[in-house]
Amino acid sequence: MSNETKVGILAAAGIVLLVLGFNLLKGRSLFSNKKIIYAVYTQVNGLQPSNAVMVNGLTVGNVQSLEVMDQRAGRILVTLQISKKIEIPKNSVARISSDLLGTRKVEIDFGNTNEYLKNKDTIYADVAGSITDALKEQISPLVKKLEVTLGAVDTLLLTVNSLFDTTTKHNIRGTISGLNNTMSNLSVASRSLTGMLQEDGKIGSTFGNFESISANLKNNNDKISNILTNFDKASGTLANGTLDTAMNQLRFTVTRLNDMVTKLDSKDGSLGLLIHDKKVYNNLQASTSSLNKLLEDLRYNPWRYVHLSVFGRKNKVVPIPSDTAKYLQ
Template sequence: MFKVSNETKVGVLAAVSIAMLILGFNLLKGKSLFSKSKKIYAVYTQVNGLQPSNTVQVNGLVVGSVSNLEIMDKNAGRILVELRINKKVDIPQNSVARIASDLLGTKTVQIDFGNANAYLEDGDTIYAAVDGSITDALKEQLSPLAKKLEVTLGSVDSVLLTINSIFDPGTKGNLREAIAHLNTTMGNFTRTSASLNSMLDPQHGNVKATFDNLESLTANLKNNNERINAILGNAEKTTAALANGQLDKTLLEMQQMVARLNETIAKLNSTDGSIGMMLNDKKVYNNLQNSLNSLNKLLEDLRVNPKRYVHFSLFGKKAKVQPIPSDTAKAL
């Protein structure tokens, strides 16, 4: 049996390890040793952190990878990127290789197909473009906001300066006094609200008593509804009677009565009639007064000396005449 020496085994293992190492390194760089591919190139002024082995995609499909990046001048103003296309795709000559990045910052080369009928061959150069990064987009969005914020802060600064100039010590004192009055007003308002709460107390408040009285009043009105209807009926009959013409007749009779009363008063004030002469002539009044006095004396004498006017005696003795009390009183 053929015997392999240890040295041979070590050599073979070393060769296999070296081959595997080269194969893995190329795979990590996006190169394939067993598949047929073509190379195309793109020139960028900046690559935004693009690295070898980053994928090359067409409509989201991975068709290759970035195999190498080289600086074309000492200032690194132009960078040559080698793209290895592994898939059998036809890329129009007016297509664009655009460097893009996702939210995690992973760089990719997106190929946007053009509409040309001629296609890129191995070793051709494709148009290059670079998308702005998320930081650039945020800067573009935040730049107007920063300017507006700067203007706003300037306005706030001006307002604060104006307020400081307005609020001198006297104004601050007036403001403190106004706040003190406001506190007093709020205290009064609190007491007023407490009074309102006590008035609105559903058990013992004045509002409850008022509603109770109102309820009693409405109950009384309900109980006396028939009487109220009768009163309203009578009032309706009265107004109907007045509307039928009796009011005008009554007013006419009252006017006639007033006219007669005025005529009677006029006659009393004049000296044409007997009553007018009695009221207005002083002599008539004096004569009447004298007659009344004489009549009073006659009645008094009749009461004191009745036998003077009615004489009746069984023995014929004449009664003694008594003086009238009024005459006695005048003599005294």
């Protein structure tokens, strides 16, 4: 056998061993009759080839490959290789999950139908939430409540800051100072009261005076009763006789006064005309003015009305002050 033949045989054997080793590392077996099941996911959550496929905690196969079914990776085809001889119901679900260390796996939850999946059938796919997702679901409401609480605390602090400004602090200090003064006054009053209580003589004499007054009232109870009886009789007499007469006279007087006021308010009588008729008032005013001028002229020019001239000399007419004032105006 030539060297070239030996090299070719070794190269072929190496290639076969390489293919077998690669498939073994990926969990594939070229010489075993294993069942292939497909599952279509929209999110594989970090699943990798050779990850375990488990049923009730038992590893029954592994993930053979993952392929993108469209350009946007909206659907991912996962090939599951089942090495155990088990029957999987058609309504089972292949759910992607992870352990505490973050290792991904595919868990198959068996259904309850009597029809089973065959080789290269498709199983229902689902993605279980991770521990991080569960923590996020638990923490998200707490974060929202914390945000609301912090907002309320912030509002409260702003309100407190607005309340306790310089003026408010000054007012509070003044109020506290006033309370201190009030407490001091109460302390002084309590000491004074204590001193009064300790002086037995004054308090005893005061209570003695009250006792003597009450004794006098008790001794003069009959006299007080007679006085009240006489007062009752006098008030009854006033109510039954004199008081009624006085009230009747007062009513009569008020009635007459109302009639007089009514007549004054009407235009029938002289006073009513004098009050309500403006012409009468103007005539009276003019008559009064003329009378005043006559008296004034009689005072300054009496010779007009009484002739007392001995020699026949004419007296000069003196203007009265009212006419002079009118001309000056």
